[in-house]
Amino acid sequence: MSLDLSYRSEQEELARSVDGLCRRCGTGAGFTDSDPLPEQYWRGLAELGVLGLGTAAGGGGALEIAACMEQLGAHGAPGPLVGTFTAGALLDPSEMEPISGGRQLASVGQPPLLPWAAQAGVFVEIDSSEAWLSRPVSAPEPVDTTAGEPWGRTELERLRPLGDATTAVALGQTAAAAYLAGAAQNLVEIASQYAKDRVQFNRPIATFQAISHPLASCSVAVSASRILARAAACALDNRDPDAPAAAARARLSATASATAAAYQAHQTFGAIGFTIEGPVAHVSLRIRQLSLQPVPQASARAHVLESLGI
Amino acid sequence: MEFDWTEEDLSYRSELRDFLAEELPGRWEGATAVLGSADNAEYSRRFAGLLAEKGWLTPHWPTEWGGTGATPWMLAVLGEELWSRGEPRGPQYMNVNWIGPSIMAHGTPEQCQRYLPPIAAGDVIWCQGFSEPEAGTDLASLRTRAVLDGDDYVVNGSKIWTSYGDIADHCYLLVRTDAQAERHLGISVLLMAMDSPGLVVRPIPGMVGEHSFTELFLTDVRIPVANRLGPENEGWSVVREALSFERVGAPRWARAAHVLDETVRDAMEQGRSIDPVTVEAVGVAKTACEAARMLCYRVIDERARDLPPSPHANVARVAMVQAERLVADACAALQGNEIMRYGSDSDLQMRKSLAAGVAAGTYEVQLNLVSRRHLRLPKN
Numbered sequence: 001m002s003l004d005l006s007y008r009s010e011q012e013e014l015a016r017s018v019d020g021l022c023r024r025c026g027t028g029a030g031f032t033d034s035d036p037l038p039e040q041y042w043r044g045l046a047e048l049g050v051l052g053l054g055t056a057a058g059g060g061g062a063l064e065i066a067a068c069m070e071q072l073g074a075h076g077a078p079g080p081l082v083g084t085f086t087a088g089a090l091l092d093p094s095e096m097e098p099i100s101g102g103r104q105l106a107s108v109g110q111p112p113l114l115p116w117a118a119q120a121g122v123f124v125e126i127d128s129s130e131a132w133l134s135r136p137v138s139a140p141e142p143v144d145t146t147a148g149e150p151w152g153r154t155e156l157e158r159l160r161p162l163g164d165a166t167t168a169v170a171l172g173q174t175a176a177a178a179y180l181a182g183a184a185q186n187l188v189e190i191a192s193q194y195a196k197d198r199v200q201f202n203r204p205i206a207t208f209q210a211i212s213h214p215l216a217s218c219s220v221a222v223s224a225s226r227i228l229a230r231a232a233a234c235a236l237d238n239r240d241p242d243a244p245a246a247a248a249r250a251r252l253s254a255t256a257s258a259t260a261a262a263y264q265a266h267q268t269f270g271a272i273g274f275t276i277e278g279p280v281a282h283v284s285l286r287i288r289q290l291s292l293q294p295v296p297q298a299s300a301r302a303h304v305l306e307s308l309g310i
Numbered sequence: 311m312e313f314d315w316t317e318e319d320l321s322y323r324s325e326l327r328d329f330l331a332e333e334l335p336g337r338w339e340g341a342t343a344v345l346g347s348a349d350n351a352e353y354s355r356r357f358a359g360l361l362a363e364k365g366w367l368t369p370h371w372p373t374e375w376g377g378t379g380a381t382p383w384m385l386a387v388l389g390e391e392l393w394s395r396g397e398p399r400g401p402q403y404m405n406v407n408w409i410g411p412s413i414m415a416h417g418t419p420e421q422c423q424r425y426l427p428p429i430a431a432g433d434v435i436w437c438q439g440f441s442e443p444e445a446g447t448d449l450a451s452l453r454t455r456a457v458l459d460g461d462d463y464v465v466n467g468s469k470i471w472t473s474y475g476d477i478a479d480h481c482y483l484l485v486r487t488d489a490q491a492e493r494h495l496g497i498s499v500l501l502m503a504m505d506s507p508g509l510v511v512r513p514i515p516g517m518v519g520e521h522s523f524t525e526l527f528l529t530d531v532r533i534p535v536a537n538r539l540g541p542e543n544e545g546w547s548v549v550r551e552a553l554s555f556e557r558v559g560a561p562r563w564a565r566a567a568h569v570l571d572e573t574v575r576d577a578m579e580q581g582r583s584i585d586p587v588t589v590e591a592v593g594v595a596k597t598a599c600e601a602a603r604m605l606c607y608r609v610i611d612e613r614a615r616d617l618p619p620s621p622h623a624n625v626a627r628v629a630m631v632q633a634e635r636l637v638a639d640a641c642a643a644l645q646g647n648e649i650m651r652y653g654s655d656s657d658l659q660m661r662k663s664l665a666a667g668v669a670a671g672t673y674e675v676q677l678n679l680v681s682r683r684h685l686r687l688p689k690n
Contacts, residue, residue, distance in 0.1 A: 200446060259639070292649070298643075
């Protein structure tokens with residue numbers, strides 16, 4: 001047996017490009033609520049080919065998506081990322097082309113409350129096993145969300161069945177897991193740095209085990225989540241029959257570790273973590289938002305149980 | 311063993327609920343903002359006035375200062391009912407729970423006469439000037455300096471994370487009056503007017519309300535010596551005593567329990583299917599709320615019996631933080647994406663749960679106190 005879950009050099013290079021793009025466009029709190037989706041950033045992702053990854057036209061697969069999502073998570077980057085990759089596994093090339101090109105946004109979810117519906121041009125209704133190309137029966141009523149994303153409430157009319165959604169859901173869960181793992185990894189790193197810099201009681205707070213041990217626990221959990229996400233991506237690329245369950249495990253692991261990392265980052269940073277200008281709030285809210293997509297965690301648990309024959 | 315509400319407590323709760331049902335119809339607008347937010351300060355001022363008229367703003371105070379001789383249990387009922395509805399008193403809860411009592415305990419007759427009646431009437435807002443950029447959990451390392459000059463202290467320094475600093479009338483300010491003394495021994499409390507020349511207030515946008523915090527910059531602010539609360543350089547013991555009122559004065563578990571109950575009710579009404587893991591999360595969260603409630607009651611019981619403060623308050627506070635987080639997680643599991651609707655009860659609970667282990671003293675410090683005072687573990 002061999003175990004190599006590091007990215008290949010071209011995947012690393014793509015991830016570095018995404019990192020560079022995020023640094024140019026905004027990172028962490030730099031991606032603010034005032035502009036939920038900076039045009040330069042989203043267009044940049046399209047130009048790098050990120051938004052078309054996993055499609056026949058765009059090339060690449062789940063590992064490329066995971067590599068990019070880890071970087072995007074580390075920056076707390078916005079956008080209907082999970083929906084875009086999920087749609088890419090379902091839509092025809094002609095339907096996907098404007099989405100991959102960054103000219104149209106995809107809203108992928110379960111009505112009535114739909115991600116990015118206020119700005120989306122393509123709607124995909126999805127449950128854990130099936131998907132439909134759909135359209136809103138009326139203009140979505142805008143709904144502001146926790147992480148400042150422009151969602152919307154509307155019922156959908158199904159236009160065309162998109163068939164079995166198992167693989168698309170697995171890809172979406174893997175993408176979400178990689179993003180969450182990247183976001184959590186970053187939170188643990190910046191919280192650890194802050195703990196070394198911040199002096200209270202005449203010593204860096206990192207020297208208190210009440211601070212260092214929970215960060216270490218988070219680090220262990222996040223390491224596991226990253227590996228699980230990469231393993232799920234490998235399984236998807238290899239068309240392994242276990243891929244849906246692997247994706248579900250990755251997503252459940254990442255949701256738990258990212259939520260824990262968010263709590264711990266807030267504990268470490270104290271009040272500054274609750275400021276909009278600070279490095280934590282923006283990411284912790286996005287973690288919460290993403291932890292519930294693209295399908296409920298209950299569906300992920302059902303996948304895992306199914307794989308066990310339960 | 312005796313464990314039940316008295317007839318008096320029950321009728322008080324019932325009367326209070328009727329009043330709140332009338333005064334706060336449905337989900338009152340204020341519940342969409344959260345503690346620390348200035349958004350609802352004006353509403354809170356009006357509401358506090360109404361409570362004052364009923365004798366419910368400062369019922370636990372001595373009658374001489376507008377109290378009604380209410381028992382600690384009646385005060386607990388009041389806290390529970392108001393917190394479960396999102397704390398419509400807003401900043402006033404600080405005034406009535408610890409700023410007022412602290413002034414009563416340490417103030418001169420003139421200070422009591424000047425500051426207590428407006429608090430009892432509900433028409434004044436106070437803020438607390440405690441934390442500084444370099445003095446957070448380690449509050450005793452504060453550096454804001456007050457130097458005596460004639461009948462005034464001249465104060466220079468800055469304060470941060472001050473809730474309501476942009477709308478408050480007065481500030482309960484901690485300053486260093488002796489730079490040479492051991493750090494706990496050189497601190498004094500000054501009662502500062504927020505319109506003092508030399509004071510600049512800057513809002514800090516936060517994730518829990520538009521202007522959750524402010525920063526105060528003090529440049530040669532003159533505060534009369536007559537505004538010092540308690541003896542010079544003995545402010546640390548004054549404030550420690552004040553904050554002992556604070557630990558369970560804010561029954562945050564009551565809000566969490568209310569949000570959980572409402573979220574479950576919504577899910578049942580909508581016929582949403584709930585998987586077993588979520589059912590368990592809800593059960594665990596509900597249990598944690600009950601645990602926090604009982605641990606708070608143990609502290610209230612001590613107060614009702616006039617026993618000295620005990621580590622039970624620290625235990626209760628830790629349990630409250632745990633309950634708040636578990637409720638947020640359970641609501642996310644129950645509601646799915648609906649929790650994401652900005653300003654919804656569960657969205658706010660989620661935001662508050664992130665702050666729960668930091669606001670009003672960190673979770674870690676509470677655990678230290680539990681380990682030392684409750685388990686009698688050594689400090690080092």
